[in-house]
Amino acid sequence: MALIALMPGDGIGPEVIAEARRVLDALGLDLSFEEAAVGGAAYLTAAHPLPPESLDLAERADAVLFGAVGDPQFDGLERELRPEQAILGLRKKLGLFANLRPVRLFEGLEDASALKPEIARAIDLLIVRELTGDIYFGEHSRGRTHTGLRYGQDVMRYDETEIARIAHIGFTAAAGRRGRLLSVDKANVLETSAVWREVVNEVRRDFPEVALTHMYVDNAAMQLIRDPGQFDVILTGNLFGDILSDQASMCVGSIGMLPSAALDEDGKGLYEPIHGSAPDIAGQGKANPCAAILSAAMLLRHSLRLTAAADRIEAAVAAAIAGGARTADLGGTLSTSAMGDAVLAAL
Incomplete structure (x- = not known):
């Protein structure tokens, strides 16, 4: 059973990662999930954007599915304590050199x-x-x-x-x-x-x-x-x-709409949408979860070598879009969860 570390982070991160998790669950794969705090969310509870327990989970996991970090309320902190140091720290500690x-x-x-x-x-x-x-x-x-x-x-x-x-x-x-x-x-x-x-x-x-x-x-x-x-x-x-x-x-x-993968020399990776935390729309159900869902597809393809499952996710996103599913950033009216529903229906 493959272990996936879920690190939702700040802003819209938890919302989009929740939809990616729903899609992964629907595939019926042999996966287990553990969640850890990073970024500003981790600073509020552990006084550091990348606490030891979060780094430990990242090192134990077969892959990391990451949301987003950052919030203006933390801009006054010293550089090493700002939320963005979580993703930079993970890249460095895990040797994730290829994006x-x-x-x-x-x-x-x-x-x-x-x-x-x-x-x-x-x-x-x-x-x-x-x-x-x-x-x-x-x-x-x-x-x-x-x-x-x-x-x-x-x-x-x-x-x-x-x-x-x-x-x-x-x-x-x-x-x-x-x-x-x-x-x-x-x-x-x-x-x-x-x-x-x-x-x-x-x-x-x-x-x-x-x-x-x-x-x-x-x-x-x-x-x-x-x-x-x-x-x-x-x-x-x-x-x-x-x-x-x-x-x-x-x-x-x-x-x-854009996913990304950050890989080490052996194929272990951290997967995240390229958008930021967008604190101005956090918690409002306006975020587009497609990039996070497509990041989950990249996780299956590159770290777990589950190419067919990755293809299914990408085809489902394409079908949902072709069928007219749109969040606000694409000129539509669907909420974050409703867009997830559209992808699940296509899956």
């Missing part, structure tokens, strides 16, 4: 996209984002200059080992899709990106069947709007991947 973010338009959502329907309809790409390096995990400092001006400093850093292992993930993914890999960097300005490009070119020798191209991140952002159908797999670092994947979410209608 997979599939982006495709579900039939029927063409009008919800910020793009023209004929452009949006062609979107079917995968963003492979390095997750434990870059500026988010570099040294951070604040101070004052000799003239008394405040300054902040954040160090962006990658070494060749970190780059090579995520590049292998990107090339392998491209080999299993349409055979095209785009590496996104800023090598004309940043030394970090210059090393990134060098190492990606070296890894390319192991994948002669994959066509590799490079693009600066500003151009990639523009091309993602102009012609997203040109992309197959996008490989990039932590900062650029964070921004591009959120941009991609509006190309397919809503950030509430």
Whole structure:
């Protein structure tokens, strides 16, 4: 029996994870579930966003299904105590370096996209984002200059080992899709990106069947709007991947439709919708649970190797959308639980 750690977190996290749990239960799989607090919810009870018992569950579990963390009420805390440190801590402690973010338009959502329907309809790409390096995990400092001006400093850093292992993930993914890999960097300005490009070119020798191209991140952002159908797999670092994947979410209608997986070298993973905690709508039944439900499908596919069950969930979401099921972010009126009902009915 596989153990799934449920970490709903803050804001709309508990609402969307509840719907994902309902879908997993409906499949009748040999799964067990344990729940633990993270983020602001954990700080309120344990004075830390990632208490030892929550980390212990994550380490024992076969996979983690994560909601969202963050709330303005905690903005005044020291950085290491803010809710967001829960997800950063889990990534670091579990060695979750490879972030997979599939982006495709579900039939029927063409009008919800910020793009023209004929452009949006062609979107079917995968963003492979390095997750434990870059500026988010570099040294951070604040101070004052000799003239008394405040300054902040954040160090962006990658070494060749970190780059090579995520590049292998990107090339392998491209080999299993349409055979095209785009590496996104800023090598004309940043030394970090210059090393990134060098190492990606070296890894390319192991994948002669994959066509590799490079693009600066500003151009990639523009091309993602102009012609997203040109992309197959996008490989990039932590900062650029964070921004591009959120941009991609509006190309397919809503950030509430995009799941993600964060994997270690052995396939153990943490799965979460890419949307945030959205405290402004928390508890109101307005959240779209599709990204969390699709994250559960990714969990079955990547960590438990239950491909058929994952396919069933994804087909059910597609059928519900095609049948007209819509939450508010997609221009509809369904509540969070009603959208879950629609997916369960299609399942």
